Amino acid sequence: MKLLTFSTLFPNEQQPGHGIFVETRLRYLLASGQATSRVVAPVPWFPSSNPRFGQYATYAKVPRHEERHGIQVSHPRYVSLPKVGMRVAPLLLARAAKAEIGRILDEGYDFDLIDAHYFYPDGVAAVMLGKYFNKPVVITARGTDINLIPQYSLPKRMILWAARNAQGMITVCQALKDEMVQLGVAADRVTPLRNGVDLQRFAPLPERDAVRSELGLDRYTLLSVGYLIERKGHELIIAALPALPDAELLIAGSGPDRAKLEALAAQLGVSDRVRFLGPVAQPELKRYYNAADAMVLASSREGWANVLLEAMACGTPVVASNVWGTPEVVAAPAAGVLMRERTPLGVADAVKALRAAPPERADTRRYAELFSWDATTEGQLRLFRDILQGRSSPVWQPSGVRP
Template structure:
């Protein structure tokens, strides 16, 4: 059995492949912990499927900002103190070293702080384990810090770009230069959608270094649940829209609430937590739709399937998204989507059975998109079939091929 990561690799898998598993050190601040149970869950999901292939073992270093106390009086900051120094999730051994975050001036020095405060933990792991490569997620600051670690410890490096790390942060001069340096230092680069390859090209990255490996969806965990049962559990009647995501401006929940004033027959469910909740609740009151807008708070990831299944459509009004996992999760539960046409979204919503794209990010654009979808609602079984095209298999195989290529391990 595999001992490097504490993740069991069946002898039959090793015999079948005729090669030992790759041994990766995954480095990212985007990873769940007890204080942030849904933080970076898409990174965890991709890694879990990779490990379940039997061809990869992994250790995870998931740094957390330092904060002295978990007392509730500190609000959102207190959640950082809840992450233990080490933990095991789904068989993955995880380390949570602390690093300082400096307000206002911290953006430019963030990679150096992250590198400096994690190198001891990473060094000890690399001294104890025969690690083949570093697997970093999110270019800034994580990818830059990982590039410094890879240089120091002489390990091959793959960085995955996921969204604003490539479509926004490179606009700032110093971070942009650091991202370009890390991209040159990396042995391989993954993007979660085709749209994110252009920013890399603009930074001078050669096409042959980039692989597009879209996030998949867990078709077992996200599946259609009996609608009558799901709706009864939530006390729903009439057409229902759903918005899922962190309660911040760029997710566009406020635009959907504004749209509700022009969709009088609809109920809106909002699943997620975040700093803008009070503002959004006040907006719903001002718009006169508070009785038809329900805030569900943070919903455990494993409980979302019931909510997706109960809704008639998911609305995603983001101003930017690399690859929005909620789109595929909703479709896998047989619920079509209405989404702004930003970055990788058009690569997921490619057919009428998936839903509709709106070109104007506004309340009126959402109203028109909802009406267009409901004028020709697809069969829910067809929506599910569309999601089935996005299993994790292709992404998992693409990662295995890339890591074996950069490490010189046999195929």
Template sequence: MKPLKILTFSTLFPSSVRPSHGIFVETRLRELLKSGQVESRVIAPVPWFPSTNPRWGDYAKFAATPAREQRNGIDVLHPRYLLLPKVGMTSAPLTLALGARAAVQKLLDEGFDFDVIDAHYYYPDGVAAALLAKWFNKPLTITARGTDLNLIPQYPLPKRMIEWAANRAAGSIGVCAALMDVLRGWGHDPARLHVLRNGVDLERFRPLPQANMRAELGVQGEPLLLSVGHLIERKGHHVAIEALAELARNRPGARLVVIGEGEERAALTALAQRLGVADKVRLTGSLPNTDLLKWYSAADVLLLCSSREGWANVLLESMACGTPVVATDIWGTPEVVAAAEAGQLVAQRTGAAFAAAIEALQAGGIDRAATRRYAEGFSWQATTTGQLDLFHAIKEAAHHA
């Protein structure tokens, strides 16, 4: 059987300049390629910016991104698109598609006549991919990952564009059932809605000796809590700090490490000082994926105090290292935390509720080996098989159309 030719399309894909950006999209593709049944090229557009001067921060990284590169044996093109200030949200699908059009044609001219466009993140990426699919007369799948369906549809015009793209797609994929329930609720054909959860790399994320990791990282705490993600309100690091303050009243040895960077950093630091736990909170900034393994292994509990999540990879990564989780009971999270050895779900997004759940988890006894065994049920194999079945079916249908 000839290999399937897949064009992966997303602004969420790592580059040599931003190696951790969208790593979950690359991971799913790499796992798919291991099947030996697929050839892939990636188009990962980046916003156009004129200067590589570091003082421009992330914008400079856009400018420094190479036009084309090889990553882990995958050919990745990074065409530029115009992201306009203020009106960017509604214009992005069109500017994204226009910016990528020449790159798609280039791949076709080079002989990569792909069978399907596999787009990730419904808006703007999925809508742009739907335009490209229409222009090049190719079938399309779009994967929903979280805020693209649980937040963005609050805006009427983006919602209409998402609806159009979903109608254009031969298949929609959700990383959790809750996301496909959104499209089902809008009246989309259930036969074209598929749940293919993210897996976890069980070789990369594995238990390391907890005491050794604490010594190496220079951390201590009883319990040692971890909160990982961008420093934005939605991720709830402020709730984690409030939970620490609650715990510390009776357990002065409690400590919290927050891994991530973002706009809330100053506010989080101020909150820790106001609650009297500044000496118990450590903000590490952003860390590479490879370093997270050590932090997960060092911690007693991972906290995920989010208000919205599709399928949070950090939960499985932590569990694969033997560390249970306490997480808000929202969206796809109950599909990840579905057994006692995985951790606890919290109905109320408050420091007091999280502190109580941490206490309950520890009182019940933490079996790190059992947590790891639970995570081993989330390998990538089922997702890879599901993708192959879907792509083959789409190719076959297009052939007979």
């Protein structure tokens, strides 16, 4: 089958880690030999690549077209409007992608189905495009698109419109499906297909002590991985360090809250035990996962946190907040410990509990091996086939909402 993958969450030359979970799932799907895909991954338009414009300059440097792992990826530009942008984002996104999708069709790639990722604005825009091009649409919900954005009335209405008009929906965990049902989506139209982990990329290293020595680690080591924003909870882990006097913390990631987190570490007198690594590429991240004694995730919201499985695949147990899909990932003692409460005390207590009864690293790795991508790939193929086999001859019907 021929797919068109559509999402703003997809890596590019300038942002190789952006939305890598979407690319990874797609790569495993294509490796089955039963599907092909072209990718349309729009990026915000910005007129200048001058570094003084920060993230916006990065958008300007993203190539219009590139090939990643043998996959053709297009990056059309869409207008992103400050403050009011959230309300009109789906329409602007669809309009920007329309010409590029038309070009792909003109080149002879007549795709069967649009595989969209993230419900708002991407999924809403995908349904608009599906109606325009007479193509069925499947939308994957991934986290904040369902557990946060529907708090806003207009996006919620548009998400429900997209859900009614999509031919299929996927969630990365059961908790997100339950939330969609609470929003008013029919349960039998939503298929939970959890993310997997790349067990070849993330694996135990034979000389862990040597890696720790190379990285200059000589204390009990905690690792926190994620964008430096409040939702990820890095500040809770830093605030737990006074109760963990012999522990050090490595933080991998970049983001707007770095200065605030550095100030918090200084205020609490733990700066000498907190190391900010900045953005870390996956091959190097594997070394940090292996070197750490525990990976800590203190997020307030997570659909399915891939970093948990990546750490476990390296043999490192986790400490995680008990939110959304995380209990579905951390579901056995070999995996790690869930926090009793999402506070600095909750972090400290969970770390102490893990230290008191640590699983064998080999057992943690074996637990991660239960989460290969095979079942997810099979589930996608089954869903896509069912939709395509049940689809009648396409008849374009105006909906009143289209690009």
